[in-house]
Amino acid sequence: MKKDDFEKIESKWQNQVDIKGASKPFYNLMMFPYPSAEGLHVGNMYAFTGSDIYGRYMRLKGYDVFEPIGLDGFGIHSENFAIKNKIHPAKMAKKTQKRFYEQLHMIGNAYDWSKTLETYDSDYYKWTQWIFIQMFKRGLAYKKKSAVNWCSSCKTVLSDEQVEAGKCERCKTDVVKKEMSQWFFKITKYAGRLLKNLDKIDWSEKTKLAQKNWIGKSEGAELEFEIKNSKLQIDNKFQILNSVTVFTTRPDTLFGCTYLVLSSESKYIDILKNGIENWSEVEDYIKKAKAKSDLERTNEKTGVELKGIKAINPVNKKEIPIWIADYVLEGYGTGAVMAVPAHDKRDWEFARKFDLKIIPAVIPTGGSMTFKYPDVESGDEIGQRFDKEELDKIMQERAYVGEGKLVNSGEFSGMKSAEAKKEITKFVGGKLKVNYKLRDWCISRQRFWGPPIPIIYCEKCGTVPVDEKDLPVKLPKTDDYLPDGTERSPLARDENFVKTKCPKCGGEAKRETDVSDTFLDSAWYFFRYPCVDDKNEAFDKEITKKWLPVDMYIGGHEHAVLHLLYTRFVTMVFHDMGLIDFEEPFKKFRAHGLIIKDGAKMSKSKGNVINPDEYIEKYGPDVLRTYLMFIGPFKQGGDFRDEGVVGIERFLMTRVKKVVSKIINNKDDFEDISGQSTWIHRTINNVSKDIENLKFNTAIAHLMVQFDGKDGKPDWRGKMEFDGTFEDKKCDFIALEKFLILLSPFAPYLCEELWEMLGHKESVFRARWPELDESKIKDEKINLVIQVNGKVRATVEVDVEISEEEARKIAIEQENVKKYVEGKEENMRTIFVKGKLLNIVI
RNA sequence: GCCCGGGUGGUGGAAUGGUAUACACGCAAGACUUAAAAUCUUGUGGUCUUACGACCUUGAGGGUUCGAGUCCCUCCCCGGGCACCA
Numbered sequence: 001m002k003k004d005d006f007e008k009i010e011s012k013w014q015n016q017v018d019i020k021g022a023s024k025p026f027y028n029l030m031m032f033p034y035p036s037a038e039g040l041h042v043g044n045m046y047a048f049t050g051s052d053i054y055g056r057y058m059r060l061k062g063y064d065v066f067e068p069i070g071l072d073g074f075g076i077h078s079e080n081f082a083i084k085n086k087i088h089p090a091k092m093a094k095k096t097q098k099r100f101y102e103q104l105h106m107i108g109n110a111y112d113w114s115k116t117l118e119t120y121d122s123d124y125y126k127w128t129q130w131i132f133i134q135m136f137k138r139g140l141a142y143k144k145k146s147a148v149n150w151c152s153s154c155k156t157v158l159s160d161e162q163v164e165a166g167k168c169e170r171c172k173t174d175v176v177k178k179e180m181s182q183w184f185f186k187i188t189k190y191a192g193r194l195l196k197n198l199d200k201i202d203w204s205e206k207t208k209l210a211q212k213n214w215i216g217k218s219e220g221a222e223l224e225f226e227i228k229n230s231k232l233q234i235d236n237k238f239q240i241l242n243s244v245t246v247f248t249t250r251p252d253t254l255f256g257c258t259y260l261v262l263s264s265e266s267k268y269i270d271i272l273k274n275g276i277e278n279w280s281e282v283e284d285y286i287k288k289a290k291a292k293s294d295l296e297r298t299n300e301k302t303g304v305e306l307k308g309i310k311a312i313n314p315v316n317k318k319e320i321p322i323w324i325a326d327y328v329l330e331g332y333g334t335g336a337v338m339a340v341p342a343h344d345k346r347d348w349e350f351a352r353k354f355d356l357k358i359i360p361a362v363i364p365t366g367g368s369m370t371f372k373y374p375d376v377e378s379g380d381e382i383g384q385r386f387d388k389e390e391l392d393k394i395m396q397e398r399a400y401v402g403e404g405k406l407v408n409s410g411e412f413s414g415m416k417s418a419e420a421k422k423e424i425t426k427f428v429g430g431k432l433k434v435n436y437k438l439r440d441w442c443i444s445r446q447r448f449w450g451p452p453i454p455i456i457y458c459e460k461c462g463t464v465p466v467d468e469k470d471l472p473v474k475l476p477k478t479d480d481y482l483p484d485g486t487e488r489s490p491l492a493r494d495e496n497f498v499k500t501k502c503p504k505c506g507g508e509a510k511r512e513t514d515v516s517d518t519f520l521d522s523a524w525y526f527f528r529y530p531c532v533d534d535k536n537e538a539f540d541k542e543i544t545k546k547w548l549p550v551d552m553y554i555g556g557h558e559h560a561v562l563h564l565l566y567t568r569f570v571t572m573v574f575h576d577m578g579l580i581d582f583e584e585p586f587k588k589f590r591a592h593g594l595i596i597k598d599g600a601k602m603s604k605s606k607g608n609v610i611n612p613d614e615y616i617e618k619y620g621p622d623v624l625r626t627y628l629m630f631i632g633p634f635k636q637g638g639d640f641r642d643e644g645v646v647g648i649e650r651f652l653m654t655r656v657k658k659v660v661s662k663i664i665n666n667k668d669d670f671e672d673i674s675g676q677s678t679w680i681h682r683t684i685n686n687v688s689k690d691i692e693n694l695k696f697n698t699a700i701a702h703l704m705v706q707f708d709g710k711d712g713k714p715d716w717r718g719k720m721e722f723d724g725t726f727e728d729k730k731c732d733f734i735a736l737e738k739f740l741i742l743l744s745p746f747a748p749y750l751c752e753e754l755w756e757m758l759g760h761k762e763s764v765f766r767a768r769w770p771e772l773d774e775s776k777i778k779d780e781k782i783n784l785v786i787q788v789n790g791k792v793r794a795t796v797e798v799d800v801e802i803s804e805e806e807a808r809k810i811a812i813e814q815e816n817v818k819k820y821v822e823g824k825e826e827n828m829r830t831i832f833v834k835g836k837l838l839n840i841v842i
Numbered sequence: 843g844c845c846c847g848g849g850u851g852g853u854g855g856a857a858u859g860g861u862a863u864a865c866a867c868g869c870a871a872g873a874c875u876u877a878a879a880a881u882c883u884u885g886u887g888g889u890c891u892u893a894c895g896a897c898c899u900u901g902a903g904g905g906u907u908c909g910a911g912u913c914c915c916u917c918c919c920c921g922g923g924c925a926c927c928a
Contacts, residue, residue, distance in 0.1 A: 165925065206846060206923090213845065216927060248928060261928090298926060332927045339928085345843075346926050437927050560923085594922095630866070632855060636847090639854060647866045654881075698856070701865035785861050790909040792861050816895080831908050837860055841908045 006106070006621075009752045012763040015067065015110045019530050019543060022064035027547050028055035029526055029586075031555030031563070035071045035096040036081040040103040042610040042628070042640065043602065046595045049625045050634045050696060051554040052109040056745035057691045058552075059110070060769040066547060067110055068529040070117040071097060074125065075518025076154055076170055079449035088479065089449040093120050107612065108621035108748050110765070115532050119521035124528060125451040126472035127538035128521055131570065132443075133454055133465045134577060140186045141443070143463065147265065147290075147330075148442055150178035155483035156446045157182055159517060160439050161214075161562045166295035176293045180487055183453060183514065184440040187569045191215055191436040193583070194568055203589040204635070210560035216437025220249035221421075222334065223430040225260055226312040228319065229275040244268055244311060244322075247333030247435055250343060252420035254428070255409040256361030257338040258351065260311045260322045261303065263330040264289035272322075277308035282324065289326040297326050301350045313338075314428040316410065325350060333435055341399060348399035362417060364404040441566065443517045446489045448481035450515030458502035458509040467503040473511070489513045523566040526550055526585065527574075541579065550586045557591035564589070590694055593637025595628070610640055622747035623649050629696035629746060651704055652747055657754070660740075663731055664757045670731040679706050680735035681776035687742045688772065696746070703743055733758075738770040785837040786811045788820040804832040811838050 017025075030051035033044050052067065059065040073093050082092035097118060104111065117124050135141035149158040153173040157180060162169040187194075195215045198208045224243040244260060262268050264286050276282055285304040289297075303325030310319045327346055328337050341351035342360040351358050403417035412420050412427075425432065444453060452473045454466035466473055476497045481490050491497050492513040502509035527539040530547045534540055549571075555563075571585040594601065597608040615624045627648040632638030663670060683706040690699035737758060744751035744764050755764035779800055784807060786794045794814040798807065808830055811817050817840070821828060824842050831839040 164923095209846065210923065213924065216924095218927075220928080246928080250928080294925095301926085327926050327928095329927065337928045344928065346928075349926095435927075557922085630854090641854070641867080643867055644854065645867095650881095651866085697854095698865080701856075704865060783861080787860085787909075790860095790907095795861065829908080831860095833860060837909090839860080839908055 006749065009749055012752060013110055013748070013765050014763065015112050016114050017064050017066045017112060019066070019547070022546070024063045025547050026058045026063035026065045027550045027552075028058060028065050028067045029550045029553045030069070031559065032070045032072050032522070032525060033100065034075075034077045035073050035100045036077045039099050040612060041602070042612045043595050045107050045612045045624075046628050046637070047554060047556065047592050048107065048109055049628055050592055050694065053629065053691065053696060053745040054552060054554070054694065056110055056748065056765065057769070059765055060741060060745070060767065062768060065110070066530065067112060068115045069104055069109070069111045070525060070529070071100060072119050072518070072522050072525070073097065074119040074450050074521050076156065076445070076447060076449070077518070079447060080154070080170065082449070083482065089481065090120070093118070103613065106616055106621060108625055110748075115529050117525060117528055117532050119518070119525065120449070122472045122474055125521065127528065128451045128516065128524070129454040129466070129471050129473060130468060130538055131520070131524060132516060133468060135185055135573065136455070136465050138573070138577070140189065140573060141183060142186065143181060143183050145179065145181040147177040148180050148182050149175045150180070151175055152485065155485040157442055157444065159442045159519070161565070163294075166293060166298070174293050174295055177290070178487075182442050183444040185443050185569070187441045188436060188438055190569055190572050191217070191438045193572060194565065197568070197584055201584050201589070202587060204557070204591040207557060207560045207564065207589060207591050211565055214438065214561040214565065217434060218249050219432070219434050220247055221251050221425040221430040222247050222433045223251065223254070223314060223338065223425070223428055225314060225338065227272070227309060228312055229309040244336050245334045246336045246338045247433060248338055250340065250421070251425045251430065252403070252406060252417045253340040253343045253361045254313065254315045254338065254424050255406070255412070256340040256342045256359045257313055257320065258341060258357040258359055259320050259339045261328045261337050261339050261350075262322065262324045263328040263335040264324050264326045265330040266324065266335045268336065269324065272306065272309060275309045276306050278304070278306075282306060285324065292326065301325065301327055301346070301353055303327070303350065303354065315424060321356070331439060332437070343399050343401055345399050345401060359408055360400070361406060361408050362400065362404045363407050364400065364402060441517075441569070443520060444514035445517055446487060447483055447515055448475070448490045450518060451521070452491060453512045453514050453516050455512035456500055456502060456509045457512065458505060458507060460507055461502055461504040464502060464504050464509075470503070489515060491515070519562055519566050522563055523570040544580060548580065549582050549584060551588065553586040553589045554592060555589075560591070590635065592634055593632065595631070595637050595640050597640050615645070619645060619649055620749065622750045623652055626652060626700060626746045630700045632697055634694040634696050652750055656707065656743070657750060660736065660754050661757060663736070664754070670729050673730050673732050674734040675732065677732040677735040678776045679709070680732070680738050680770070681773050682706060683739065683742055684770050684772045685777055688769070691745065700746060707739065740764060741767050741770060782835055786814060786817055787837060787839040788817060789841060790839060793817050793820060800835045804830065804838070807832060807838045811840060
């Protein structure tokens with residue numbers, strides 16, 4: 001097929017949906033690609049094809065399916081690629097856009113090409129900036145100086161979500177902490193809702209779980225530890241610190257708390273300073289800790305004791321030492337922890353290293369272990385009997401982090417952990433507290449290729465958002481765009497850009513020069529698609545009401561905690577602004593698997609990257625699409641193998657195409673047995689169910705089995721001999737049409753062509769998905785499996801409705817059954833599964 | 843370390859607790875051909891057996907059940923995610 005033919009067929013599909021008039025809207029969305037690198041990847045095509053098959057299916061089911069595509073071309077990915085190739089990002093964008101759209105035209109998807117968008121288009125990023133301003137106005141965007149993630153290679157800060165195992169998500173450089181003033185979005189305000197709503201949405205379980213873990217809710221208590229130091233109280237006239245608050249999820253282990261640890265950046269340190277006798281040592285440690293990367297911090301536990309001050313354990317009034325250590329994070333909880341080495345792995349390591357006391361406060365309950373644990377105070381043996389070795393293992397080789405029964409805990413000894421948590425918290429006057437791991441979203445980037453943050457700094461009026469009517473704040477046309485690593489965006493070097501007027505007072509002012517994170521671009525694009533032509537607002541209220549939330553969203557699982565969390569946050573903010581009446585952007589989300597090659601992820605360095613172009617040229621889009629879907633379960637992905645493609649080529653081109661066109665061309669020679677076939681209903685049943693569950697591989701297998709008549713059922717088409725003559729010239733033409741509809745989501749071009757040959761003027765995608773006739777898939781005869789003691793000994797063809805009594809009679813007459821049961825009929829009993837099997841138990 | 847997936851023929855993979863290995867690739871034999879390719883037909887988990895058939899087999903080991911790839915427990919291996927979150 002030539003390119004012209006593709007286009008001719010594609011034009012028949014009428015992929016443009018009537019946005020305003022659609023009566024059964026169905027929004028079928030796929031994650032838009034980063035158009036960096038050399039072009040469309042076979043991985044992209046895999047995801048898009050699966051999504052498109054679902055979309056085409058829904059369309060055949062009678063829905064008005066909206067299936068848009070666009071490019072996520074702003075941001076570091078694209079910019080780095082441009083820099084590497086020494087081409088201006090804007091020029092590169094033009095090139096990649098052309099290339100991507102050309103390729104996307106070739107893969108046979110039913111895109112609505114009238115609704116494309118690119119995130120670097122100022123008509124788009126105008127509204128990205130508008131969103132920033134709304135966040136600012138609602139107090140959800142704020143600027144704060146703090147230790148942020150800095151990638152020295154990308155020369156920019158990164159969000160927590162973009163740091164993977166201490167390395168930059170993009171370039172794998174070690175990320176360091178840097179004290180910088182940055183813009184943040186207050187996503188933490190939504191932590192509770194982001195977590196709670198997960199129960200309400202139909203998403204892949206593993207994606208929901210990843211989000212749940214990322215949000216990281218933990219319920220515990222805040223407890224106060226009194227600080228003891230006479231000098232402090234005298235010297236600090238104005239600021240007397242008499243307690244430190246810690247957050248813990250294990251108040252039940254409080255009796256085992258043997259020291260207190262503050263983070264090396266702790267806000268408490270300044271206040272405690274005067275009481276610390278070894279200040280120079282402490283100061284030195286703080287300096288060193290600051291210079292460390294996150295990765296270095298996790299390597300080994302370090303810390304230093306704050307000499308001269310002590311804390312009082314509130315539950316037993318014992319004096320305990322205070323340490324600072326970089327294993328305690330300032331950004332979580334209160335930045336101070338009560339250390340219980342017996343029951344916390346990290347505290348245990350630390351205590352072992354610095355020779356601090358380890359006092360068990362909880363022992364496991366149950367089990368058959370027998371050992372009495374000595375009470376620290378009295379020396380009496382208390383608690384349950386445990387096997388010594390077992391307990392040593394639990395208590396001495398490592399911390400016991402599980403729950404159990406309290407020991408060494410005064411009046412609380414013997415109490416179970418769950419109860420003790422409440423009681424001890426109450427006893428020491430602590431308060432219940434919920435903490436989340438989720439941090440605010442660091443949104444500023446010291447780069448060029450992104451939407452400038454629409455903020456103006458005025459000496460008189462302070463931080464002022466750009467007036468909405470002045471949007472977009474366009475990126476200047478400049479060749480001076482390379483990042484310089486100075487903590488400032490290249491835009492800061494552009495005088496004309498920086499200098500501006502204050503929107504409030506009209507005086508001299510300066511623009512913010514950072515651009516926003518590319519994940520903000522993609523956090524709302526699906527709102528824009530149906531409204532891409534709207535010049536007056538980001539999205540139209542009525543249209544949005546009709547089309548959103550998105551009905552089906554398909555994409556990679558790698559975005560579980562990045563993109564998918566941000567979209568949910570932004571959608572919730574829109575909801576709270578009263579713009580929409582839903583909180584969740586995607587009703588249904590499914591993560592697809594990964595296509596690998598030779599057992600490994602495709603990568604240029606391994607030289608195992610599959611370029612879809614070659615295969616499309618060689619086999620055509622239908623074969624490649626269908627093959628990709630046949631490799632394995634869509635949710636799981638699979639291994640791409642060249643040898644596998646021919647199987648699909650044989651099926652589509654040699655069997656379906658040749659046979660069907662032969663029948664159509666010799667229609668008059670065939671006896672029309674329309675309506676007599678039952679095989680088609682079996683196919684309808686299986687293929688519909690499989691597509692709905694995204695089990696495309698088995699859907700294709702069913703299409704093959706039924707088309708080839710391998711099911712043992714009467715062959716609808718007769719047998720076609722190798723020379724192209726038919727053994728049996730009968731054809732169920734209605735079933736044949738239905739078959740083409742069932743196959744069309746997978747092989748749209750081929751089915752369109754054959755559909756036309758059948759005499760249809762309109763596209764196959766204007767047809768309706770065939771209705772299943774349940775009565776046609778009911779078997780009258782079945783092969784009853786006969787087992788003796790669970791082993792298959794025979795199968796007999798019988799009536800489906802056969803009774804146990806009759807089945808039993810037939811069974812014992814079978815030669816191969818007789819020899820096992822003969823003479824033992826007395827002790828025989830049978831298990832009967834109607835229409836399936838009879839198991840004779842002796 | 844913790845949390846998810848997964849482990850089935852030579853290969854990719856199928857199997858609501860009910861005939862394990864569908865479908866496809868590969869391989870073998872045959873048909874067509876001067877020949878090859880293409881195409882078509884048949885066969886194809888292992889061991890034993892001329893055959894009928896028997897026994898074994900879903901990472902390992904236990905258990906529940908008339909019956910387990912599927913459910914439960916213990917362990918091993920592979921892939922992915924999180925990573926000092928107290």
